[in-house]
Structure formats: structure tokens, C-alpha cells
Amino acid sequence: MPELPEVETTRLGISPHTINETVESVLVRQSSLRWPVPRSLAKKISGKTLLGIERRSKYLLLQFEHGGLIIHLGMSGSLRIVDADLELRKHDHVIIHFSNNKELRFHDPRRFGCVLWQSGDVYSHKLLQSLGPEPLSDKFTPEHLYNLSRKRKVAIKNFIMNANIVVGVGNIYASESLFMSGIRPSRQAGKVTRKEFERLTQNIKRVLAKSIKQGGTTLRDFVNGNGEPGYFKQSLHVYGRENEICTTCDSTIKQVTIGQRSSFYCPACQH
Template sequence: MPELPEVETTRRGIMPHIVGQTVDSVVVRNPKLRWPVPDNLPELLAGKVIESVSRRAKYLVIKVADGHLLIHLGMSGSLRMVSNNEPVKKHDHVDILFSNGSCLRYHDPRRFGAVLWSEAPVYEHKLIKQLGPEPLSDDFSGSLLYRLSRNKSQAVKTFIMDSHVVVGVGNIYASEALFKAGIRPEKPAGKISKARYERLADCIKTTLAKAIKQGGTTLRDFVGGDGKPGYFKQQLAVYGRAGKPCIRCQSPVTEIRLGNRSTFYCKKCQR
């Protein structure tokens, strides 16, 4: 599943190619995504100039004068810039064609993503307004994690993956950040000190920033806006390394299930 770094990589990849461009037409081949693509999307976008491309959590927000296009990549979605005569593949569901001959193409084999329209301020949208802070913003800190975690018995890994606490800390990056912070993923969130949460918040920030810089994580379904895979997988310390030696102590990396997700950690380095 594309996580925050993959979505941010996509945003940075497509933004220079579409901001300032005029939409010529929109082709919707299959409107049946997680939520239906609006029937009138072609009429809403035709002739509009793209003003900006931003991101909130894992939603891409494409702004025009009178509204916003919200795009979520779901579990297998991708956005790529192609020429308007690029052959269509089986799971190419939506094309936004521009007057300069380029095309922004939405591809999603599992169809669990979304292409939605909103005329209201984007931060008031029902899918966005209840989300927690961005992890790379000043609003996110160890003090916040400490305050929100008091009296919580849930595992710290599922706690930091809760989008109402902080957005964008997906399964891979949660495992990696907890390893860097030396915290066991199954430890109750309410039992962790403020000092350790300060360390964890810093590790979340550095882990995500590094992943963004390197283009996201190479997953089977993910490609960036240029169609190339990410490269952060080469740097993973624990995720997907069950049974392999820990990069710090050489003890075997352990895999468990938390919240129905694979979780990786080192029993010796994390406590």
C-alpha cells in the first residue's frame, strides 16, 4: 500500500507537470473505485487551470478555481504523467488530459483508491477534517504522543498508526521508527515515558523524511509519478527481515502480528 512518503513522492513528481496547465478533457473508464467517481467530473474540470497540488495525509489535493480534486491511491493505485496517446492498460481508470498534450493517468488494479470532487474548503471535507497532525510538521511532537497515550493499553505501534493521532505512519515506517527509537512495538502506549516519546517522534520524522528523499518504498504495486519504483527498501532495518541478523546486534529479527499487520523488531535492541 502506498504510504505517506510514496504519496508525497507522487505529489512532487506530478506537480511541475500540471500546475499552470489547462484541463482539456477527462476520461473516466471505470467509475467504480472505493467511492464512485463523480458522474460530472469531466464537466467540472474541463477548461480549468490547475492552481496547486498539495497533500493532506495520504490524500492528494489538486486545486482549481472553484474546487478540489481529492485523490487517494488506496492499496495499489498510482498516478503517472504520460502522453495523451499512450496505450491504455487494463487498470487505467481515469485520465486527465491537458491542452499541452500531456495526461495525468490514474491506475489502480484493486480499485480501492478514490477520485473525488469537493467545492468546500478541503480541510472541512469529511474524510480529512478529523485527521491528526502531519508527522513532519511542528504540530507533531513527543509531547503530543505522550499526552494522547495516557491510560491507553493498546500497543504503541497501533497507537502511532492511528490517523487520529498522527497521519501517515504506516506499517513499514512504524516498524522502522520504533526500531530506531529502541521501543518494542507491542509495549502498551500508556506505559512509555515522555522522554521516550520525544525520541520516537524524532525517529518518525527522520524515517519519513529519509524515505521521501529516496522516493518511497519499493513495493510491488508502487511507482512514483515518473513511473519509476521507490528505493527506500534498500535501507530498511527491520521490516521484512524476519530471521535475518539485526544490523546493530546481529540477533535475529523477530516477526509478530499486531493489529493484523506483520510487525518486525529486535528483541535485544528494543525494550
């Protein structure tokens, strides 16, 4: 479900209620997520104060003095802040109770997400090694994409969705940024020109920044930390618009499968 803007929206939503608060208790109702939730989680963070929440790629990093919690929302996960007396829902798997009587609840029907613990420097965790640059940072440049893409036969859409190349670009924003750049999602990455990478880099930054501003994209169930939807859906040009008219010409948006994922493009605007 969530791509970078949705994860960032979640971070912004839960931070004010949790940072500088002390964990009173932890309840793990379902430890069978993508990887098992560590049994020692409650022992690790009970009585400890949350110092800050950072985001790297689509991972949320909850920093404590002696280590960090690594949370990934997978396809269907969400984090919400609620008053502790609110009834638990089905699929509320991990509940962190803070001293201000708020609870952070990890909810994930499909259980593709994870809640992990890394002692010491949270960034030393294996999952955070070999990640590409953050798309909204200065390290993400046209040269970066150009250099890594030479001789690569993979479709450009898969290329920009590869977290080793650049993090945070998921299925929605890959289709959107390629449309904005006039590049067909099926093009071989190695055949995309320098000039096209300049547009693509710019448009990835643009589309992600704009979506964060609008609170992310809510297709069916995404809500921010306070239970509110995002409003970027109304800005989508191609994603989920198969058989509809292109927003810039009179052609019909096509849907194809690339790398087992639905992809959307305008056959007239994108080459």
C-alpha cells in the same frame, strides 16, 4: 501501498507537468473505487486550470478555483504522467487530459483508492476532518503523543498508525521508527515513557524525511509520477526482514501480527 513518502514523491513528480495546465477532458473508465467517482467529474474540471497540488495525510489535493480533487492511492494505487498517445493499461481507472497533451492517469488494481470532488474549500471535506498533525510539521511533538497516549491500551504501533493521532505513518515506517527508537511494537501506548516518545517523534520525522529524499520505498510496484521506483528499501532495518540478522546486534528479526498487520522487530534491541 503508498505511505506518506510515496504520496509526497508522487506529488513532486506530477506537479511540474500539471500545475497551471488546463484540463481538456476527463475519462472515467471504472467508477467503482472505494467510493464512486463522481459522475459529474468531467463537467466540474473540464476547461479549468489546475492551480496547485497539496498533500494532507496521504491525500493528494488538486486545487482548482472552485474546488478540489481529492485522491487517495489506497494500497495499490499510483498516479503517472504520460504522453496522451501512450496505450492505456488495465486498471487505468481515471484519466485527466491536460492542454499540454500530457495525461494524469490513476491506476489502482485493488481499487481501495478514491477520486473525489469537494466544491469550495477542499479541506472542508469530511475525510479531512479530525486528522492529526503532519509528522514533518512543528505541531508533531513528543508532548502531543505523550498526552494523547495516557491510559491507552492499544499497541504503540497501532497508536502511531492512527491518523487521528498523527497522519502518514503506515505499516513500513511504523515498524522502522519503533526499531530506531528501541520500542517494541506491541507495547501498550499508555506505557511508553516521555523519553521514549522524544526518540519516537524524532525517528518518525527522520525516517519519513529520509525516505522522501530517496523517492519512497518500492517493494514490488511503487513508481513515482514518472514511472521510476524509490530507493528507500535498501535502508529498511526490520520491515520484511524476518529471520534475518539485526543490523545493530546479532539477534534475529521477528515477525508478529499486531492489529491484523505484519510487524517486525528485534527482540534484543526493542523493549
